[in-house]
Amino acid sequence: MKEKIDGILAELKSEIDSVKTNQDVTNIKAKYVGKSGYVTELSKLMGSVPNEEKKEVGQMVNALRESVNELIASKEKEINDAILNEKLEKESIDITLPGKKIKRGSLHPMTRITEEFEDLFVSMGYTVFEGPELESDENCFQKLNLPKGHPARDAQDTFYLKDEVENYLLRSQTSTAQVRAMESNTDKGPIRIVCPGKVYRRDEDATHSHQFMQIEGLVIDKNISMADLKGTLEVMMKRVLGEKTEVRFRPSYFPFTEPSVEVDVTCFKCGGKGCALCKQTGWIEVLGAGMVHPNVLSMSGYDPSVYQGFAFGTGMDRMAMFKYAIPDIRTIYGNDIRFIEQFDRKDVD
Amino acid sequence: MLLSRKFVSDYIDLDNDLTINDIAESMTSVGNEYDYAGNLINASKLVTGQIVECTNHPDSDHLHCCKVNIGSEVLDIVCGAPNAREGIKVIVALDGAVLPGGEIKKGTIRGQVSNGMLCSIAELGLDNKFLKPEDKEGIHELPADTELGVDAIKALGYDDQVIDFELTSNRGDLLSVIGMAYELGAIYNKKVKDIDLSYNSNSENVNNMFNVEVKTDDCSLFLAKKAINVTIKESPDFIKARLIASGIRPINNVVDISNYVMLETGQPLHYYDADRLGNTLVVRNAIEGEKLTTLDSNERVLSNEDIVIADKEKAVGLAGVMGGLSTEVEDDTKNIIIESAIFDPIKIRKTSKKILRSEASNRFEKGLDSKRTYMAIERSCALLEKYADATIVGGLVEYNKADMSDTAINISIDKIKSVLGIEISKEEVISIFDRLGFTTKEENGLVVTVPSRRRDIKIAEDLIEEVGRIYGMDKIIGKLPSLPTIRGTYDKTKRSIKHKMADLGLNETMSYTLIPNSEVHKFTKDVFTEVVLNDPMSEDRDTLRYSLLYSLHEVYKYNKSHNNSDISIFEVGKGFFKDDEGYKEELKLAALMSGEFTIDVHKEKVDFYHIKGIMEELLYFLGYNGRYSLVVDDSIPSELHPGVSASINVNGMNVGIIGKLHPNISKDDVYVMEINLSKLLSIRTGAMKFKEISKYPSIYKDVAFIVDNKVTSKEVEDAIKKAGGRALNTITIFDIYKDIEPGKKSMAYSLTFKDETRTLTEEEVMNTFNNIISEVENKLNAKLRSN
Missing domain, CATH: 3.30.56.10 (Phenylalanyl-tRNA Synthetase; Chain B, domain 1)
Structure with missing residues (x-):
């Protein structure tokens, strides 16, 4: 019996190297551990083994079965590993080839700058208030303390509608939102709004487009001051033009604010050292602002002895031109695909 | 407003070490911006000289060789001016002089040494309007008593500095040298000096010579005085120089004095030739259609909005704007009537906008101080006496309804x-x-x-x-307002529509609202009244757009002409119209696609189904899935291809159009859509909610029908849905095979069946499936396609 066992193992060992494929594995399994394989046949002979040897022989047969299974399994793994490696090898690709192109859209720079302003002010509790682009002379001028014949109306050459001169117009300033916001606020309580939008003036050259975009801000409460205005504009300008931006107030005149200021920011190009863009002054005028004129408050139903507030308005096109380094305002409304498709990614925060 | 430093220094002592830029900057810091601050004349190394010898250049028919005495030496200078001659005193630019036109250097001109240049006034950089005819033709001749070898700019009285202010419209008071002096006084804490108003009057009273009748509410103050026996001549140099520095052309002493006083006080004056004027001046509104020939020899037709100064019969001046030709002060004028008045600013503004905006009208428009009206007429008398040898008649003709109070x-x-x-x-x-x-x-x-x-x-x-x-x-130190924390809001839907469209691969445009009137009814079949401008800048932009598609088509054409024909763009903006209730604006979304909508290497030409896919994605995104359909109805505009276009219907409401541009409009394959967002978004959608994930399996069945080519996919789907009932879960078309047999096509659908409450049996599904087949066969004359 022992000789037989040794013989089977020796035969397997001599044969195992010729096993190359999974089919060979199947065959060799059948030959040794199949239904009528050597090891199976050997087990069948256990009946003829004397009782006192049965235990010992049984152990030897079991050991043989284990050895055989082990040898074959190890061979089988070797073969499968080789097959897998070959498959992996075959599947390997040129990872330097380009990825599949997904068509890329873009958002217009004016949309982007508008959203930037909106997000900032919404985060500070402002409501984005959108008014109509067709406006009455009353809302756009008269209720902003610009009665008919007022010399300051010259600054804005307005597009009036046909047969509606000094009556109905394409809004020349988003300041008209001040009137709309105050009048629509029926409880005449505090207001915090910004109004971004298109405005129109009879003016067209390299720095002026007859259509452009402004954003107006209005805060009304009982204790609002010029200091609050300045702090707010500092936050806004740093957000849009960079953290190093500084803000300067110069007294000015607007009929709908009193006191009024022009607001300069440090030149974004030279950082305030002086360059051609800022005419060597280090500052660029970007915005008009002030405390809402008492006449404006009372014309829209607010009591100027109780409420005061600030308002500001700025051209967003100029901000976009600053931010994205666009030299000519006409590019913004030219809609050349080579221009608009550049605005196709997330900007830095 | 041009401010002369010398002029303002009559009224305030400014420290000499203040530069003109310091002054300009300090004025800016109190709200008065400026455009320019600097010397009146930007030139150096100019001295006075005298031509002591002048011979013709040997090699030229127009050049002269001059010997010029500049006090310290005699220089050889070649000069081409026709008036160069022995004896005259001249302006000499020395070697190294810098003039607005460039630097002057020693050299030889056609073999003759020239150590400088003899100058005209124009070469000093003075604006053309200040030049007299003789100044334009030759070198400037200085007065015979000019000292030699001194600074020529100083000798001319042009050694002044100026600031050109851009004043705000509320500061009419700064349109005067005295007003500027007060402002500077506040900045530098200095007192303003008094103005000299002293003169002698004769014993007569002007009120006995003529009177004034004011017959309009548009004149609140009217003063007049008379000056007799004036001598009309050239003004003294300082008056001329100050007028020039202030941007006003000197004419003669009398006219110059009226301008000089206006500059000083801010009060415009008018002088009439008294001998050409009657005894009564009437201030009244013009009669509609009344005619007046103004100083510039133009005949003006007036309206009753204009204010005129008239004699008994006719207008002799347009108040606040321009005098009349008939009473103009001329070289032979002996006696003058001085007018100092205040007219209604709004009326003056209207008239001047129509006729001429002048230094005078600008001041009237901003409003005047009645005290200055008095000051100006007195100052005028003082200067006329001093510089025009005038005798001032006693008394003052006065009409005063003005509020004089502080x-x-x-x-x-x-x-x-x-x-x-x-x-x-x-x-x-x-x-x-x-x-x-x-x-x-x-x-x-x-x-x-x-x-x-x-x-x-x-x-x-x-x-x-x-x-x-x-x-x-x-x-002021900035801080943030201390306000309660509240929720800020914005229109998220509008923003998310734009972002969705960009995510779908389209590029956003922003085009002009104003379009040509001839285009406003295109790309729509809606009947509406368009909104038109009263006074457009051009015919190209005289009307507010209703549809955005005109703009997008223009953007397409522009880019195509720049060799970019792969265009997929969208815009969100307003469309405008007018109805019985008034002016209306609606938010619209338009898209245009043409050329290749590139995905990977499969360069795919855009077709109808691309833009329809964009539309479907957007409507799905906005929550209108299953609630929209495309219909062919009479709202499709003629700009679209009749066979490749449709109306977009949501919940039975027409919200837009989609289709290919008609070949008459575009030879290229261009696809467009426009959705009226104001209408669409008025249709409510349900909130997004989790739907239980089915525990029961789906059963899949594929089916293909052969139908007539003209049968639409919607018809097949509707028939499948009808027969499929509740068990039918989804329908997806996966193949279309046109002309599988003459006039017929095959349409293959993949269907899924599912019940959310139990597992469907194969038998149930087969029953429904067979019902679907018979429904489609019967309804659409279809045949089941056998594999």
């Missing part, structure tokens, strides 16, 4: 602090008002009396601004 305003220090957001003491505030020339009295806070020259100051807030200006607006 304004008293009550203000509290707390209010100043609360508005400006600064800490400031009462003493500081009082000191600021004092510098401004306002008087203060402590009484319930402060009572501030503002002189009438500051007509812009009417209420407490105006005073707060004055405090802020002089304190320094820029000293």
Whole structure:
């Protein structure tokens, strides 16, 4: 019996190297551990083994079965590993080839700058208030303390509608939102709004487009001051033009604010050292602002002895031109695909 | 407003070490911006000289060889001016002189040494309008008594500095040298000096010679005086130089004095030739259609909005704007009537906008101080006596309905602090008002009396601004308002539509609202009244768009002409119209696609189904899945291809159009859509909610039908849905095979069946499936396609 066992193992060992494929594995399994394989046949002979040897022989047969299974399994793994490696090898690709192109859209720079302003002010509790682009002379001028014949109306050459001169117009300033916001606020309580939008003036050259975009801000409460205005504009300008931006107030005149200021920011190009863009002054005028004129408050139903507030308005096109380094305002409304498709990614925060 | 430093120095002592830029900057810091600050003449190394010998150049028919005495030496200078001759005194630019036209260098001209240049006034850089005819043709001739070898700019009286201010429209008071002096006085804490108004009057009374009748409410103050026996001649040099520095062309002493006084006081004056005027002046509104020939020899047709000065019969001047030709002061004028008046600013503004905007009308429009009206007429008399040898007739013709009072305003220090957001003491505030020339009295806070020259100051807030200006607006320290935390809001839907469209691969445009009137009814079949401008800049932009598609098509054509024909763009903007209720604006979304909508290497030409896919994605995104359909109805505009276009219907409402541009409109394959977002978004959608994930399996069945080519996919789907009932879960078309047999096509669908409450049996599904097949076969004359 022992000789037989040794013989089977020796035969397997001599044969195992010729096993190359999974089919060979199947065959060799059948030959040794199949239904009528050597090891199976050997087990069948256990009946003829004397009782006192049965235990010992049984152990030897079991050991043989284990050895055989082990040898074959190890061979089988070797073969499968080789097959897998070959498959992996075959599947390997040129990872330097380009990825599949997904068509890329873009958002217009004016949309982007508008959203930037909106997000900032919404985060500070402002409501984005959108008014109509067709406006009455009353809302756009008269209720902003610009009665008919007022010399300051010259600054804005307005597009009036046909047969509606000094009556109905394409809004020349988003300041008209001040009137709309105050009048629509029926409880005449505090207001915090910004109004971004298109405005129109009879003016067209390299720095002026007859259509452009402004954003107006209005805060009304009982204790609002010029200091609050300045702090707010500092936050806004740093957000849009960079953290190093500084803000300067110069007294000015607007009929709908009193006191009024022009607001300069440090030149974004030279950082305030002086360059051609800022005419060597280090500052660029970007915005008009002030405390809402008492006449404006009372014309829209607010009591100027109780409420005061600030308002500001700025051209967003100029901000976009600053931010994205666009030299000519006409590019913004030219809609050349080579221009608009550049605005196709997330900007830095 | 051009301010001459010499001129303003008559009224305020400015430190000599202040540069003109210092002054300009300090004015800017109190709210008065400037365009230019610097020398009146930007030239160096110019001296006075005299031609002591002048011979013709040997090699030229027009050049002269001059020997020029400049005091310290005699220079050889070649000069081409026709008036160069022995004896005249001239302006000499020395070697190294820098003129606006460039640098002057020693050299030889056609073999003759030239050590400089003899100059004309024009070469000094003076504006053309100030030049006399002789100044334009040759070198400038200085007066015979000019000292030799001194600074020529100084000798000319042009050694002045100027600031060109851009003033705000409320500061009419700064349109005067005296007003500027007060402003500078507040900045530098200096007192303004008195103006010399002294002159002698004769014993007669002008009121016995003529009278004034004011027959309009548009004139609140009218003063007149008479000056007799004037001598018309050239003005003294300082008057001419100051007028030039202030941007006004000198004419003769009398006209120059009226301008000089206007510059000083801000009050425009008018002088009439008294001998060409009757005894009565009438101030009245013009008669509609009345004619008047103004100083510039133009005949003006007036309306009753205009104010005129008239004699008994006819208008002789257009008040505040321009005098009449018939009473003009001319070289032979002996006696003059001086007018100093205040007219309604709005009326003057209207008239001047129509006729001529002048230095005078600009001042009338901004409003005048009645005290200056008196000051100006007195000052005028003083100067006419001094510089035009005039005798001033006694008395003053006077009509006065003007408010002459100063304004008293009550203000509290707390209010100043609360508005400006600064800490400031009462003493500081009082000191600021004092510098401004306002008087203060402590009484319930402060009572501030503002002189009438500051007509812009009417209420407490105006005073707060004055405090802020002089304190320094820029000293305000910024802080954020302390306000309750509230939720800010914005139109998220509009924003998300734009982002969705960009995510779908389209590029956003922003085009002009104004389009040509001829295009406004295109790309739509809606019947509406368009909104038109009264006074457009051009015919190209005279109407407000209704549809955005005209704009997008223009963008397409522009890019195509720049060799970019792969265009997939969208825009969100407003469309405008007018109806019985008034002006209306609606938010619209338009898209245009043409060329290749590139995905990977499969360069795919855009077709109808691309843009429809965009539309479907958007409507799905907005929550309208299953609620929209494309229908062919009579709302499709003629600009679209009749066979490749449809109306977009949501919940039975027409919200837009989609289709290919008609070949008459575009030879290229261009696809467009437009959705009226105002209409679409008025249709409510349900909130997004989790749907239980089915525990029961789906059963899949594929089916293909052969139908007539004209049968639409919607018809097949509708029939499948009808027969499929509740068990039918989804229908997806996966193959279309056109002309599988003559006039027929095959349409293959993949169907899924599912019940959310139980597992469907194969038998149930087969029953439904067979019902679907018979429904489609019967309804659409279809055949089941056998594999």
